Amino acid sequence: MKIAIACDHAGLEMKREIVELLKNPGIEIFDFGTYSEESVDYPDHGAEVASRVSNQEVDRGILICGTGLGMSIVANKYNGVRATLCHDAYTAEMSRLHNDSNVLVIGGRTTAKEIVKDMVRTWLSTSFEGGRHNKRLGKISQIEKELSKKID
Numbered sequence: 001m002k003i004a005i006a007c008d009h010a011g012l013e014m015k016r017e018i019v020e021l022l023k024n025p026g027i028e029i030f031d032f033g034t035y036s037e038e039s040v041d042y043p044d045h046g047a048e049v050a051s052r053v054s055n056q057e058v059d060r061g062i063l064i065c066g067t068g069l070g071m072s073i074v075a076n077k078y079n080g081v082r083a084t085l086c087h088d089a090y091t092a093e094m095s096r097l098h099n100d101s102n103v104l105v106i107g108g109r110t111t112a113k114e115i116v117k118d119m120v121r122t123w124l125s126t127s128f129e130g131g132r133h134n135k136r137l138g139k140i141s142q143i144e145k146e147l148s149k150k151i152d
């Protein structure tokens with residue numbers, strides 16, 4: 001599985017933890033920064049990951065900022081991106097089962113490291129449930145199509 005990851009300065013420490021966790025033969029990691037404590041703007045790094053998930057260059061994305069809020073706003077602007085701000089293993093599991101989440105968003109200042117490891121493992125290993133949730137995701141795709149027609 002190809003996973004793109006990025007953070008802003010507020011998510012840097014958490015990103016480092018997650019990159020270590022992802023070092024695994026079945027996973028190819030693409031790290032789009034940031035790489036230092038210097039203050040940066042989360043939309044720049046969020047866009048790097050969300051655009052690659054949107055155009056299917058990678059299978060999934062992980063984004064971390066202070067609260068996860070800014071990264072969520074950015075990522076969900078991209079067609080086909082279903083970015084979910086998760087707080088624990090339960091929300092991570094539900095985000096896969098019901099929402100077919102393809103971008104996991106984490107608050108680096110709001111979530112404990114131990115919880116995050118569990119969340120990431122759960123998010124990676126849980127499959128989309130399909131069934132009635134397909135219809136709902138179809139409605140989201142339909143909204144995206146209608147909005148993009150208005151832009152054209």
Ligand code: RB5
Pocket residue numbers: 008010011042065066067068069070071
């Ligand atoms: C940076 O200070 C902070 O605003 C950012 O990491 C994020 O929490 C925004 O939503």
